[in-house]
Amino acid sequence: VTAGPTFEPIDPVRGLTNRSSGKQGYAIAAALADLGARVTLVSGPVALSAPPGVERVWVETAREMQAAVDAALPADIAVMSAAVADWRVDAVASGKLKKAPGGPPSLALIENPDILAGVSAPEARRPALVVGFAAETSDLEANARAKLSRKGCDWIVGNDVSDEVFGADANAVTLFTRDGGAENWPRQSKAEVARKLVARIVAHFA
Ligand code: CTP
Numbered sequence: 001v002t003a004g005p006t007f008e009p010i011d012p013v014r015g016l017t018n019r020s021s022g023k024q025g026y027a028i029a030a031a032l033a034d035l036g037a038r039v040t041l042v043s044g045p046v047a048l049s050a051p052p053g054v055e056r057v058w059v060e061t062a063r064e065m066q067a068a069v070d071a072a073l074p075a076d077i078a079v080m081s082a083a084v085a086d087w088r089v090d091a092v093a094s095g096k097l098k099k100a101p102g103g104p105p106s107l108a109l110i111e112n113p114d115i116l117a118g119v120s121a122p123e124a125r126r127p128a129l130v131v132g133f134a135a136e137t138s139d140l141e142a143n144a145r146a147k148l149s150r151k152g153c154d155w156i157v158g159n160d161v162s163d164e165v166f167g168a169d170a171n172a173v174t175l176f177t178r179d180g181g182a183e184n185w186p187r188q189s190k191a192e193v194a195r196k197l198v199a200r201i202v203a204h205f206a
Contacts, residue, residue, distance in 0.1 A: 001029040002069060002082035002115065004044035006062045010107060011093035019166035020083035022046030024133075024159075027194035028079050029054045035198060040072040044082060062088065062112035069115055077201060078127040080116040081157075083135060088112055120152035129204060131155045131197070137162040144176050154178050157197065175200065 003025020008016040022043060029041040030051035039054045042065055050056035057072070059065045062084045069078075087109035097105055116132045132153040134144035137160070144158035158174040165171055172187040175197070185196055 008088035025081035
Protein backbone atom coordinates (compact mmCIF):
# COMPACT_ATOMS: atom_id res chain seq x y z
CA VAL A 1 0.00 0.00 0.00
CA THR A 2 1.30 3.45 -0.86
CA ALA A 3 -0.04 6.46 1.02
CA GLY A 4 0.44 10.15 1.61
CA PRO A 5 2.04 12.83 -0.54
CA THR A 6 5.54 12.87 -1.88
CA PHE A 7 7.88 15.77 -1.20
CA GLU A 8 10.14 16.92 -4.01
CA PRO A 9 12.93 19.22 -2.85
CA ILE A 10 13.63 22.60 -4.46
CA ASP A 11 16.55 23.43 -2.17
CA PRO A 12 17.50 22.32 1.37
CA VAL A 13 14.59 24.21 2.91
CA ARG A 14 11.78 24.15 0.33
CA GLY A 15 9.88 21.66 -1.75
CA LEU A 16 6.87 20.74 -3.87
CA THR A 17 4.20 18.65 -2.23
CA ASN A 18 0.41 18.32 -2.08
CA ARG A 19 -2.46 18.18 0.36
CA SER A 20 -2.73 14.41 0.86
CA SER A 21 -3.04 13.50 4.57
CA GLY A 22 -2.44 9.78 4.02
CA LYS A 23 -5.55 8.92 6.06
CA GLN A 24 -7.26 6.85 3.36
CA GLY A 25 -4.16 4.79 2.55
CA TYR A 26 -3.35 4.21 6.22
CA ALA A 27 -6.95 3.05 6.80
CA ILE A 28 -6.61 0.59 3.91
CA ALA A 29 -3.33 -0.77 5.30
CA ALA A 30 -5.01 -1.16 8.71
CA ALA A 31 -8.05 -2.93 7.25
CA LEU A 32 -5.86 -5.36 5.29
CA ALA A 33 -3.73 -6.13 8.36
CA ASP A 34 -6.88 -6.62 10.48
CA LEU A 35 -7.82 -9.48 8.17
CA GLY A 36 -4.39 -11.06 8.46
CA ALA A 37 -2.59 -9.72 5.38
CA ARG A 38 1.12 -9.04 5.64
CA VAL A 39 1.25 -5.35 4.72
CA THR A 40 4.08 -3.06 3.69
CA LEU A 41 2.96 0.57 3.84
CA VAL A 42 5.16 2.85 1.75
CA SER A 43 4.43 6.28 3.14
CA GLY A 44 5.30 9.81 2.20
CA PRO A 45 5.59 12.44 4.95
CA VAL A 46 2.40 12.39 7.04
CA ALA A 47 1.53 12.87 10.70
CA LEU A 48 0.02 9.42 11.34
CA SER A 49 1.16 6.42 13.37
CA ALA A 50 1.67 3.14 11.62
CA PRO A 51 -1.33 0.82 12.06
CA PRO A 52 -0.63 -2.19 14.31
CA GLY A 53 0.98 -5.09 12.49
CA VAL A 54 1.92 -3.01 9.42
CA GLU A 55 5.50 -2.57 8.29
CA ARG A 56 5.95 1.09 7.40
CA VAL A 57 8.66 2.33 5.05
CA TRP A 58 9.17 6.11 5.07
CA VAL A 59 9.97 7.84 1.81
CA GLU A 60 10.13 11.43 0.70
CA THR A 61 10.35 11.66 -3.09
CA ALA A 62 8.52 9.83 -5.88
CA ARG A 63 11.72 8.07 -6.87
CA GLU A 64 12.25 6.87 -3.30
CA MET A 65 8.64 5.66 -3.26
CA GLN A 66 9.21 3.77 -6.50
CA ALA A 67 12.32 2.07 -5.09
CA ALA A 68 10.51 1.11 -1.86
CA VAL A 69 7.58 -0.31 -3.83
CA ASP A 70 9.98 -2.33 -5.99
CA ALA A 71 11.63 -3.67 -2.84
CA ALA A 72 8.22 -4.70 -1.43
CA LEU A 73 7.43 -6.86 -4.47
CA PRO A 74 6.43 -9.56 -5.10
CA ALA A 75 3.01 -9.06 -3.51
CA ASP A 76 -0.46 -10.45 -4.18
CA ILE A 77 -2.16 -7.08 -3.97
CA ALA A 78 -1.00 -3.50 -4.60
CA VAL A 79 -3.13 -0.55 -3.51
CA MET A 80 -1.60 2.71 -4.67
CA SER A 81 -3.34 5.49 -2.81
CA ALA A 82 -0.37 7.86 -2.58
CA ALA A 83 -0.67 11.31 -4.11
CA VAL A 84 2.61 11.13 -5.99
CA ALA A 85 3.93 14.49 -7.17
CA ASP A 86 3.79 14.44 -10.96
CA TRP A 87 6.86 16.61 -11.29
CA ARG A 88 10.12 17.21 -9.51
CA VAL A 89 12.64 20.02 -9.82
CA ASP A 90 15.23 19.15 -12.41
CA ALA A 91 18.23 20.79 -10.71
CA VAL A 92 17.81 20.80 -6.91
CA ALA A 93 19.84 23.68 -5.44
CA SER A 94 22.50 22.58 -2.97
CA GLY A 95 22.16 25.79 -0.94
CA LYS A 96 19.12 27.87 -0.02
CA LEU A 97 17.88 29.94 -2.96
CA LYS A 98 18.09 33.62 -2.01
CA LYS A 99 16.02 36.58 -3.11
CA ALA A 100 17.90 38.45 -5.80
CA PRO A 101 17.39 41.74 -7.63
CA GLY A 102 16.69 39.83 -10.85
CA GLY A 103 13.40 38.52 -9.39
CA PRO A 104 12.22 35.07 -8.35
CA PRO A 105 13.94 31.95 -9.73
CA SER A 106 12.34 29.89 -12.49
CA LEU A 107 12.00 26.23 -11.62
CA ALA A 108 12.42 23.74 -14.45
CA LEU A 109 10.32 20.64 -13.71
CA ILE A 110 10.67 17.14 -15.05
CA GLU A 111 8.15 14.32 -14.84
CA ASN A 112 8.36 11.71 -12.11
CA PRO A 113 8.08 8.01 -12.92
CA ASP A 114 4.54 6.62 -12.76
CA ILE A 115 4.75 4.06 -9.97
CA LEU A 116 1.27 2.63 -10.53
CA ALA A 117 1.85 2.13 -14.26
CA GLY A 118 5.15 0.40 -13.50
CA VAL A 119 3.57 -2.00 -10.98
CA SER A 120 0.69 -2.71 -13.40
CA ALA A 121 2.96 -3.57 -16.32
CA PRO A 122 2.59 -7.19 -17.37
CA GLU A 123 5.65 -8.92 -16.02
CA ALA A 124 6.37 -11.87 -13.77
CA ARG A 125 6.14 -9.90 -10.55
CA ARG A 126 2.86 -8.09 -11.30
CA PRO A 127 0.53 -8.41 -8.29
CA ALA A 128 -2.63 -10.39 -9.06
CA LEU A 129 -4.71 -7.32 -8.17
CA VAL A 130 -3.54 -3.74 -8.71
CA VAL A 131 -5.77 -0.96 -7.39
CA GLY A 132 -5.13 2.68 -8.20
CA PHE A 133 -6.76 5.91 -7.10
CA ALA A 134 -7.92 8.80 -9.24
CA ALA A 135 -8.08 12.18 -7.55
CA GLU A 136 -10.23 14.41 -9.72
CA THR A 137 -11.88 17.79 -9.46
CA SER A 138 -14.15 17.26 -12.52
CA ASP A 139 -15.45 14.52 -14.88
CA LEU A 140 -14.75 11.80 -12.32
CA GLU A 141 -15.95 8.81 -14.34
CA ALA A 142 -14.31 9.77 -17.65
CA ASN A 143 -11.02 10.70 -16.01
CA ALA A 144 -10.96 7.66 -13.71
CA ARG A 145 -11.72 5.25 -16.56
CA ALA A 146 -9.07 6.87 -18.75
CA LYS A 147 -6.54 6.41 -15.94
CA LEU A 148 -7.60 2.80 -15.42
CA SER A 149 -6.79 1.93 -19.01
CA ARG A 150 -3.75 4.21 -19.38
CA LYS A 151 -2.07 2.84 -16.28
CA GLY A 152 -3.12 -0.79 -16.75
CA CYS A 153 -4.43 -1.39 -13.23
CA ASP A 154 -7.42 -3.65 -12.45
CA TRP A 155 -9.54 -1.30 -10.35
CA ILE A 156 -9.49 2.40 -9.72
CA VAL A 157 -11.01 4.23 -6.77
CA GLY A 158 -12.34 7.53 -8.09
CA ASN A 159 -12.18 10.28 -5.57
CA ASP A 160 -13.80 13.68 -6.07
CA VAL A 161 -11.35 15.98 -4.34
CA SER A 162 -13.09 19.24 -5.19
CA ASP A 163 -14.19 19.75 -1.57
CA GLU A 164 -13.57 18.51 1.94
CA VAL A 165 -11.48 15.43 1.27
CA PHE A 166 -7.95 16.45 2.12
CA GLY A 167 -7.30 15.86 5.80
CA ALA A 168 -10.96 14.96 6.39
CA ASP A 169 -12.06 11.77 8.08
CA ALA A 170 -14.74 11.05 5.49
CA ASN A 171 -14.64 10.29 1.80
CA ALA A 172 -17.08 9.60 -1.06
CA VAL A 173 -15.69 7.34 -3.76
CA THR A 174 -16.68 5.28 -6.79
CA LEU A 175 -14.97 1.98 -7.48
CA PHE A 176 -14.45 1.44 -11.22
CA THR A 177 -13.43 -2.00 -12.44
CA ARG A 178 -11.84 -2.97 -15.71
CA ASP A 179 -14.94 -4.96 -16.78
CA GLY A 180 -16.96 -1.71 -16.86
CA GLY A 181 -18.41 -1.98 -13.35
CA ALA A 182 -18.97 1.06 -11.14
CA GLU A 183 -20.00 1.11 -7.48
CA ASN A 184 -20.87 4.36 -5.73
CA TRP A 185 -19.99 4.50 -2.07
CA PRO A 186 -21.61 7.58 -0.54
CA ARG A 187 -19.72 9.79 1.90
CA GLN A 188 -18.62 7.73 4.90
CA SER A 189 -15.58 7.48 7.12
CA LYS A 190 -12.26 6.67 5.47
CA ALA A 191 -12.10 3.63 7.80
CA GLU A 192 -15.44 2.44 6.40
CA VAL A 193 -14.30 3.04 2.79
CA ALA A 194 -11.18 1.02 3.61
CA ARG A 195 -13.17 -1.88 5.10
CA LYS A 196 -15.48 -1.90 2.04
CA LEU A 197 -12.52 -1.95 -0.35
CA VAL A 198 -10.85 -4.75 1.57
CA ALA A 199 -14.12 -6.74 1.63
CA ARG A 200 -14.26 -6.36 -2.20
CA ILE A 201 -10.65 -7.57 -2.41
CA VAL A 202 -11.46 -10.62 -0.27
CA ALA A 203 -14.52 -11.37 -2.45
CA HIS A 204 -12.37 -11.02 -5.57
CA PHE A 205 -9.90 -13.64 -4.38
CA ALA A 206 -12.62 -15.91 -3.00
N1 CTP B 1 0.51 7.59 -9.39
C1 CTP B 1 1.75 6.96 -9.33
N2 CTP B 1 2.86 7.61 -9.77
C2 CTP B 1 2.77 8.87 -10.26
C3 CTP B 1 1.52 9.52 -10.32
C4 CTP B 1 0.40 8.85 -9.87
O1 CTP B 1 1.82 5.81 -8.89
N3 CTP B 1 3.88 9.47 -10.66
C5 CTP B 1 -0.69 6.83 -8.99
C6 CTP B 1 -1.41 7.34 -7.75
O2 CTP B 1 -0.91 6.70 -6.58
C7 CTP B 1 -2.84 6.93 -8.04
C8 CTP B 1 -2.94 7.05 -9.55
O3 CTP B 1 -1.59 6.94 -10.04
O4 CTP B 1 -3.09 5.59 -7.70
C9 CTP B 1 -3.56 8.29 -10.10
O5 CTP B 1 -2.99 9.42 -9.48
P1 CTP B 1 -3.55 10.86 -9.85
O6 CTP B 1 -2.74 11.87 -9.11
O7 CTP B 1 -5.04 10.88 -9.71
O8 CTP B 1 -3.27 10.92 -11.42
P2 CTP B 1 -2.05 11.40 -12.28
O9 CTP B 1 -1.36 10.22 -12.83
O10 CTP B 1 -1.22 12.33 -11.49
O11 CTP B 1 -2.78 12.13 -13.49
P3 CTP B 1 -3.33 13.64 -13.61
O12 CTP B 1 -2.27 14.52 -13.02
O13 CTP B 1 -3.52 13.81 -15.06
O14 CTP B 1 -4.64 13.69 -12.85
